[in-house]
Amino acid sequence: MSQLLEVNGISVTFDGFRAINNLSFNIGRAELRAIIGPNGAGKTTFMDIVTGKTKPDEGTVLWGEMSRNLIGMNEARIAQEGIGRKFQKPTVFEDQSVEDNLLMALRNNRRAFAVLFWKPTDADMNRVSELAAEIGLSNALGRKAGELSHGQKQWLEIGMLLAQEPKLLLVDEPAAGMTPEEREKTTDILVEAAKTRAVVVVEHDMEFVRRLNCKVTVLHEGSVLAEGSLDHVTANKQVIDVYLGR
Amino acid sequence: MLKRLLVIVLAAVCLATLAKAQDAATQATDDLGPMQQVLQEHADLIVESSRRTIGPAIDAVANSGLEAAQTVLEVWQARDMYQRIEDGLFFAAEETGDDIFTLTDFDTGVVVGEVPDDALEQIKPNSGIRSLIGTALVSFQLNDPDRAKRDEAISSLERRGNAELLTPLRNSIDGEPDPALKERKMRVERLMTITYDPDEDARIEAIEEMAGDLGVDVRATLNPLVATTIRVFPDGNVPADLNIAREVEPGSEELPVAEAYEMLDGPPMVSSDDLRATLQDNIVDGRVGGIPVAELFDPERREAAYGALVDAGTIPPRPTAEEAAQAVEDATFVAVYAEPNPAITAAANRALGKIDTNVGLNQFLDLGLDALSLGSIYFLAAIGLAITFGVMGVINMAHGEFIMMGAYTGYVVQQIIPNHTASIIVAIPLAFAVTFAAGVAMERLVIRWLYNRPLETLLATFGISIALQQLAKNIFGTQARPLTSPDWLGGSVVLNDVVSISTVRIAIFVLALVFLCVFLFIMKRTRLGLETRAVTQNPGMAGAMGINPGRVNMLTFGLGSGIAGIAGVAIGLYAQVTSEIGQAYIVQSFMTVVVGGVGNIWGTLLGAGLIGALHKGIEWFNPSNTLAAQTYMIIFIIIFIQFRPRGIIALKGRAAGD
Amino acid sequence: MNRSFIGRNPSILIFLLVLAIFTIGVTFMSEAFGAGMISTSFVKTLGKTLCLALVAVAMDLIWGYAGILSLGHFAFFGLGGYMIGMWLMYERTREIVESSMMEAPIPPTEQEIVDGIGNQIFGVVGSSEFPAVWAFADSLVLQLALVVLVPGLLAFVFGWLAFRSRVTGVYLSILTQAMTLALSLYLFQNDSGLRGNNGLSGLQNLPGLDDVSQDYVSMWFFWGSALALALGYVFAAWIVSGKFGSVIRGIRDNEARVRFLGYSVEGYKLFLFTVTAMIAGIAGALYYPQAGIINPAEIAPIASIYLAVWVAIGGRGRLYGAVIGAVFVSLVSTYFTGGQAPDINLGFYTIQWVDWWTILLGLSFVLVTLFAPQGIGGLFDLVSGRHHPDRHGADLGPDHGSLREEEAEE
Incomplete structure (x- = not known):
C-alpha cells in the first residue's frame, strides 16, 4: 500500500537550536498513529512543518498518490489538500454559533467569491446535523461556541476537522483537560475517524495512548527514537532512558 | 572800437591777476610740505570730485612715495579732509568743539590750529571715489604694521580684485609676518593672477594650481572664464x-x-x-x-x-x-x-572638472553627515518608543505628545531662566520629570487595563494624543514657539566650503549616543532592566518570583516617556515647537522601530540610520521637494517590510512566539 | 437557515425604516420642498453626515468584523472626493472660461478653451498645463468610474503587499497610517497635479445647473447620500450575514485557525479591504460636493483616526453601531465646534467649546475604550438581551504578536 504522507529527512533550526533533526515519518491511508515524546522533542514543530506553518531547512514532505511536495505551499493550500489540524488549546470561533462553526468547516469551495454567494443546501444541513450528532452537540447547534464547556469545545473542533473531510488529521493533545468520560468519548471519535482516514495524535498521556491501541512513534530531540506498538516501544531501553532520565 | 579796447583792458587785468596768483602759488609751494604740494597740484580735481576725472589725483597721492600718502588717502576716504578757504590748503580736520575744527597738517602731523567751520570747505568724495581711494589704499594697507588693516585689505581684495593691485599684492607677500595672512595673500594672489595677469602662461599655471580646490572663491574666479x-x-x-x-x-x-x-x-x-x-x-x-x-x-x-x-x-x-x-x-x-x-578656457574647464569631482565627493560626505544627524533625530524620537513599544509591546500613540511636552517644558523654562545654557541644563531633567510623571499617570490610569489588547491600547492612546495636542494648543496657542539654543550650540563646524554641520546637530548626535548607552546600561546592567525583561517575557512567572509586574511596567513606561521628554527638548532646539511637533515624528518613529526590528535597540539604531540616509538620499535626488522625499521614503518602507516583515534585526525561532 | 436574508436580520428593516423616515422628514422640513424649518446649510450638514455614516459602515466592515484596524479609509474617502471634484471643477471652469471667451470678438478654439481652463485651475500653483491625472476630467462617466477604481486599486496594491507579508494587528495599523501620511504629503505638493494645498474648490456648483438654487441641489445630494447609505448598509449586512461573514469574523478572532481550515486569509482580507475602500470612495464622492472644497488636510492621518473613533464610540462589530457613532459624534462635533454651544463660565476661567471639545472627545474616547467597548450600540443589547461570550480580555484583533509567526520570515 502506498503511503499517504512521506516525510523524508527534514531538519529545522531555530537560532542554532536544532528542533527537528533529519526526521522521517510515514503514514498510510487509513491508519491511527500516536506520537509521543518528552517536552521539546519536536512534536509540535513537526506538525507545524506538515501543515506549512514552518518551513524546514531541508527535506521533503510528500503527499498523496501524486507524491506532491507540500513544502512551499501555504497553510490554506495544504488544508485544502486534505490535511486537518487540531490545536492543543481548543480554538473554535467563540463569537459564532456551533452551526456557523461547522458550516464554515464544511468541505466546500473556499474561494472568496464562491463563499460570498454560497447558500447552504439541504445536503449541507444534513451533514451538519450528522456531525453534531457524532460529537454530541445536536442540542447545542444554536448556541454560541464560547458558551460551551472545555470538552465540548474540543469536540466541536474535532467535528470541524471532520467536516473538512481531511485525508489526514493531525491532533495535538486532544485529551488535555478532559474528564475521564470525555476522554473515552474522544477516543471513540478518533478511532472511528481513523477507519476512513489517517489520524496522527500527539499525546503525553500514556493511558490515553494505550486506549487508542495503535502504532506509536517516539520522538526525541527532533528525530524518531523508536516505532511500533506501545508495548514494544515502552520496552525499548532508549525510550525508558529518555523518559526516566539517565 | 571802444568795445574792443575794453576787452583788451579786461584781458590785461585778468592776465595780471592770474600771473600774480601764480606767483603767490609758486611762492607758497616752496614753503609747503611735499604732500601739500602734490595735493595743491591736483586741487581742482580734488575739489571737483568726479569719479571719472579723479584718477590722476589719487594716483599722484598714492605714487608720491611720501609717508603721508596713506594718511591722506584714509582721511580723504573718511571725508575728514577739509580745504581752508582762505588759502586753499588741505588739512585733516576734526571737529573738537561746537563748529570748531582742529586742523592737522599732513606732512608734519602737527596741529595747525583751530578754525570755525565757515572757514573750511569739506571735501566730499562720493561713494565711487571712495572706492577708488579704497583700492589705492589697499596697496598701503597690505604692508600696514597693523594686522587688522592688513586683514581688511586682504578681505577687500577677496571681495573684489583689481588688476593694478596684483603687483603690490605680490610685493607684500614676502614681508608678511603673520602666517595665516600670508597664506591668504598667496591664495588671493593666485586667484587674481588667474583673472588679471597679462601673461597667459602665468594664468594657466595658476589655474592648474587651483584645480580641485573646493573654495567657492575658486569657482567664482573660474566660472566667468568659461561663461x-x-x-x-x-x-x-x-x-x-x-x-x-x-x-x-x-x-x-x-x-x-x-x-x-x-x-x-x-x-x-x-x-x-x-x-x-x-x-x-x-x-x-x-x-x-x-x-x-x-x-x-x-x-x-x-x-x-x-x-x-x-x-x-x-x-x-x-x-x-x-x-x-x-x-x-x-x-x-x-x-x-x-x-x-582658448588655452585659458581649456585649462579652466579642466580645473573645474576636477573641482566638480572633488565637490561631488565632499557633497556625498556632507550628505552622509546630514543623514547621520537626521538619523540621530529619528533615533532620539524613537528610543523612548523602543522601550514602550519594543520592550513592553505597548503601542503608545501619544508618544509624539510626550516629545511635545518635553519641548514645551524647555520653552517654559526658557521663559523663566533667561540664560540659555542654564535653562537647557534645567530643562532636560525637568522635561524628563514631567513626561515621566505623565507616562506613569497614563500607564496607571489607562494602559494597564489594556495589556495584551494592542489595538485598544492604540485607540485609547490616540484619544489621549488628540486631547493633549488640543490642550497644548489651548495653553500655548497655535503659533510656533522658539526654543533658542545656547550660543555655544549656535555655530557650525566647517570643514570646507562644501562640508559643514551645525553644532546643534552634533549635540543631538552625541545625545543619541548617550541615550543608546543609557538604554543599554539600564536594560542589561540594572535590576529594573532585568525585571522589565522578565515581566515582558513572562509576567506570571516574574510575579511568582517576587517581582511586582505592575510596578515594573509603570517604571518602564515612565522611563520610555521620560526619554521622549528629553528628546523633545533636543528636537525643540532643532525645530520649531508647536503642538504638532510630535505628530511630525510619530509615524517616522514607529517606522524606525518596526524597520529596525521590534524589541532590539540595535535594530532601532539601524532603522534610524537607514531612514535618515534614505530621507537624505531621496532629498538629494530632488532637493526642492522635501514632501516628495517623505512620500517616497514611506513607500520604500512599505516595500521594505515586504522583504523583512520583522525588521532588520528579527527575533528568530519559537522564542519569538506564535 | 432557510429563512430569508432580511428575515434573519430584522435590524436591517428597522434601520431602513428609520433612514426613510428621517429622509422624508428632512425633505418636508427643507427650504426647497417643505416648511423651511431646516436651513439649506444644515441640510448639507445632514447629507454630509450620512456620507460619513456610509464610510463608517465600511470601516466597521474592515475593523469591527475583520479585525483590521485600517487607518487609511479616510484617505480612500478623500480620493473618491478628489475624483469627482476633478470633473466638477473642470466642467465648472469650462463654463466660466467659455462664457468669458464667448464675449471676445472671435470665438475660441477648443485648444484655447482647454488652455484657459488650465490657466484658471492651475494658476494658483504656478502652472497652466494639465497633468496626466486630469486626462479623463472632462468625462463624468470616466471620473465616476475612477471614484471607485482609484481607491480600489490603491487598496488592492497596498493590501496585496501588506497582507501577503502577513503584517497584522498594530503593525498593519501603523503601516496604513504611513500610507495615509504618504498620500496626504504627496497631495500637499504643488506638482502633484491636484493643486497642492489649495485642493479643489467650488465643488458645490453643479455644471450646467447655474439657475438651480443650492436649496434644491443640497436636497438632491441629501437624497443621494441617503440612498447610498441604504444600499451600502444592505450590501454590508449581506456580506456579513452569510458564510463570508463567518469567515471574516473567524479571521478577526483567530486568523491561524481560519487558515488551517483551508481559507486563504490573505485573499479574504484583500477582498474586504478593497471593497470597503471602494465604498469609502463612493461616500467621499458624495460628501465633497456638499462640502464644496477638498484639500489634502482632509486626508491627513488624523481624519482616519477620527473615523475609528466614530466606529468605536458607536459600537464595533455591528453595522448600526457604526452609523450611530458617525452620526452622533459628527453632529455633536458640529454643534460644539460650530460655536453654537454656550460657553461655560467657571468664574476663573471660561470654557470655550471650540477649544475644549477635542479634549472632551479624546477623553471620552479613552473612557469608551476602557469602560464600554461595545459603544453606544451596546445599549441595544441591554434592551434585546444579546449576550457576549466572555472573551477573557482577548482583544478583537488577531493574535498577539501575529507578525512574529514563523511563516512571516520568508
Whole structure:
C-alpha cells in the first residue's frame, strides 16, 4: 500500500537550536498513529512543518498518490489538500454559533467569491446535523461556541476537522483537560475517524495512548527514537532512558 | 572800437591777476610740505570730485612715495579732509568743539590750529571715489604694521580684485609676518593672477594650481572664464578668431527652435495669440477675410482667414513653419567664450572638472553627515518608543505628545531662566520629570487595563494624543514657539566650503549616543532592566518570583516617556515647537522601530540610520521637494517590510512566539 | 437557515425604516420642498453626515468584523472626493472660461478653451498645463468610474503587499497610517497635479445647473447620500450575514485557525479591504460636493483616526453601531465646534467649546475604550438581551504578536 504522507529527512533550526533533526515519518491511508515524546522533542514543530506553518531547512514532505511536495505551499493550500489540524488549546470561533462553526468547516469551495454567494443546501444541513450528532452537540447547534464547556469545545473542533473531510488529521493533545468520560468519548471519535482516514495524535498521556491501541512513534530531540506498538516501544531501553532520565 | 579796447583792458587785468596768483602759488609751494604740494597740484580735481576725472589725483597721492600718502588717502576716504578757504590748503580736520575744527597738517602731523567751520570747505568724495581711494589704499594697507588693516585689505581684495593691485599684492607677500595672512595673500594672489595677469602662461599655471580646490572663491574666479554666450551666424561662416566652446543644436533644451529663430533677424513668427489678435483687428462686417467670425472657433478656418488677409495685402505674409525651420537649419549656432584665449578656457574647464569631482565627493560626505544627524533625530524620537513599544509591546500613540511636552517644558523654562545654557541644563531633567510623571499617570490610569489588547491600547492612546495636542494648543496657542539654543550650540563646524554641520546637530548626535548607552546600561546592567525583561517575557512567572509586574511596567513606561521628554527638548532646539511637533515624528518613529526590528535597540539604531540616509538620499535626488522625499521614503518602507516583515534585526525561532 | 436574508436580520428593516423616515422628514422640513424649518446649510450638514455614516459602515466592515484596524479609509474617502471634484471643477471652469471667451470678438478654439481652463485651475500653483491625472476630467462617466477604481486599486496594491507579508494587528495599523501620511504629503505638493494645498474648490456648483438654487441641489445630494447609505448598509449586512461573514469574523478572532481550515486569509482580507475602500470612495464622492472644497488636510492621518473613533464610540462589530457613532459624534462635533454651544463660565476661567471639545472627545474616547467597548450600540443589547461570550480580555484583533509567526520570515 502506498503511503499517504512521506516525510523524508527534514531538519529545522531555530537560532542554532536544532528542533527537528533529519526526521522521517510515514503514514498510510487509513491508519491511527500516536506520537509521543518528552517536552521539546519536536512534536509540535513537526506538525507545524506538515501543515506549512514552518518551513524546514531541508527535506521533503510528500503527499498523496501524486507524491506532491507540500513544502512551499501555504497553510490554506495544504488544508485544502486534505490535511486537518487540531490545536492543543481548543480554538473554535467563540463569537459564532456551533452551526456557523461547522458550516464554515464544511468541505466546500473556499474561494472568496464562491463563499460570498454560497447558500447552504439541504445536503449541507444534513451533514451538519450528522456531525453534531457524532460529537454530541445536536442540542447545542444554536448556541454560541464560547458558551460551551472545555470538552465540548474540543469536540466541536474535532467535528470541524471532520467536516473538512481531511485525508489526514493531525491532533495535538486532544485529551488535555478532559474528564475521564470525555476522554473515552474522544477516543471513540478518533478511532472511528481513523477507519476512513489517517489520524496522527500527539499525546503525553500514556493511558490515553494505550486506549487508542495503535502504532506509536517516539520522538526525541527532533528525530524518531523508536516505532511500533506501545508495548514494544515502552520496552525499548532508549525510550525508558529518555523518559526516566539517565 | 571802444568795445574792443575794453576787452583788451579786461584781458590785461585778468592776465595780471592770474600771473600774480601764480606767483603767490609758486611762492607758497616752496614753503609747503611735499604732500601739500602734490595735493595743491591736483586741487581742482580734488575739489571737483568726479569719479571719472579723479584718477590722476589719487594716483599722484598714492605714487608720491611720501609717508603721508596713506594718511591722506584714509582721511580723504573718511571725508575728514577739509580745504581752508582762505588759502586753499588741505588739512585733516576734526571737529573738537561746537563748529570748531582742529586742523592737522599732513606732512608734519602737527596741529595747525583751530578754525570755525565757515572757514573750511569739506571735501566730499562720493561713494565711487571712495572706492577708488579704497583700492589705492589697499596697496598701503597690505604692508600696514597693523594686522587688522592688513586683514581688511586682504578681505577687500577677496571681495573684489583689481588688476593694478596684483603687483603690490605680490610685493607684500614676502614681508608678511603673520602666517595665516600670508597664506591668504598667496591664495588671493593666485586667484587674481588667474583673472588679471597679462601673461597667459602665468594664468594657466595658476589655474592648474587651483584645480580641485573646493573654495567657492575658486569657482567664482573660474566660472566667468568659461561663461559662454550663444551667437548665431546665419550663413554658417564662423570667424576663426572666436574662442568657441561648442556648436549648439537648435531644438535642444538650451536653445528651443523658436528662440533660435528669433536670433535670426527674419520676419517674426506668428503665434496663435498673435494670429488671433490680428484677426480680431481685421473684422469687417462680422467677417475676417471673407470668413464669418462665427466659424473662427476652428483653427483651420482661422488659418484660412489669415491667408485671405495676406492675399488681400492687408497684412504682411508670415514665414511658414517650414521656412522658419529651414532658416534655423541653415544658420550655425555656437556658444562662444567671453574669454578669447582658448588655452585659458581649456585649462579652466579642466580645473573645474576636477573641482566638480572633488565637490561631488565632499557633497556625498556632507550628505552622509546630514543623514547621520537626521538619523540621530529619528533615533532620539524613537528610543523612548523602543522601550514602550519594543520592550513592553505597548503601542503608545501619544508618544509624539510626550516629545511635545518635553519641548514645551524647555520653552517654559526658557521663559523663566533667561540664560540659555542654564535653562537647557534645567530643562532636560525637568522635561524628563514631567513626561515621566505623565507616562506613569497614563500607564496607571489607562494602559494597564489594556495589556495584551494592542489595538485598544492604540485607540485609547490616540484619544489621549488628540486631547493633549488640543490642550497644548489651548495653553500655548497655535503659533510656533522658539526654543533658542545656547550660543555655544549656535555655530557650525566647517570643514570646507562644501562640508559643514551645525553644532546643534552634533549635540543631538552625541545625545543619541548617550541615550543608546543609557538604554543599554539600564536594560542589561540594572535590576529594573532585568525585571522589565522578565515581566515582558513572562509576567506570571516574574510575579511568582517576587517581582511586582505592575510596578515594573509603570517604571518602564515612565522611563520610555521620560526619554521622549528629553528628546523633545533636543528636537525643540532643532525645530520649531508647536503642538504638532510630535505628530511630525510619530509615524517616522514607529517606522524606525518596526524597520529596525521590534524589541532590539540595535535594530532601532539601524532603522534610524537607514531612514535618515534614505530621507537624505531621496532629498538629494530632488532637493526642492522635501514632501516628495517623505512620500517616497514611506513607500520604500512599505516595500521594505515586504522583504523583512520583522525588521532588520528579527527575533528568530519559537522564542519569538506564535 | 432557510429563512430569508432580511428575515434573519430584522435590524436591517428597522434601520431602513428609520433612514426613510428621517429622509422624508428632512425633505418636508427643507427650504426647497417643505416648511423651511431646516436651513439649506444644515441640510448639507445632514447629507454630509450620512456620507460619513456610509464610510463608517465600511470601516466597521474592515475593523469591527475583520479585525483590521485600517487607518487609511479616510484617505480612500478623500480620493473618491478628489475624483469627482476633478470633473466638477473642470466642467465648472469650462463654463466660466467659455462664457468669458464667448464675449471676445472671435470665438475660441477648443485648444484655447482647454488652455484657459488650465490657466484658471492651475494658476494658483504656478502652472497652466494639465497633468496626466486630469486626462479623463472632462468625462463624468470616466471620473465616476475612477471614484471607485482609484481607491480600489490603491487598496488592492497596498493590501496585496501588506497582507501577503502577513503584517497584522498594530503593525498593519501603523503601516496604513504611513500610507495615509504618504498620500496626504504627496497631495500637499504643488506638482502633484491636484493643486497642492489649495485642493479643489467650488465643488458645490453643479455644471450646467447655474439657475438651480443650492436649496434644491443640497436636497438632491441629501437624497443621494441617503440612498447610498441604504444600499451600502444592505450590501454590508449581506456580506456579513452569510458564510463570508463567518469567515471574516473567524479571521478577526483567530486568523491561524481560519487558515488551517483551508481559507486563504490573505485573499479574504484583500477582498474586504478593497471593497470597503471602494465604498469609502463612493461616500467621499458624495460628501465633497456638499462640502464644496477638498484639500489634502482632509486626508491627513488624523481624519482616519477620527473615523475609528466614530466606529468605536458607536459600537464595533455591528453595522448600526457604526452609523450611530458617525452620526452622533459628527453632529455633536458640529454643534460644539460650530460655536453654537454656550460657553461655560467657571468664574476663573471660561470654557470655550471650540477649544475644549477635542479634549472632551479624546477623553471620552479613552473612557469608551476602557469602560464600554461595545459603544453606544451596546445599549441595544441591554434592551434585546444579546449576550457576549466572555472573551477573557482577548482583544478583537488577531493574535498577539501575529507578525512574529514563523511563516512571516520568508
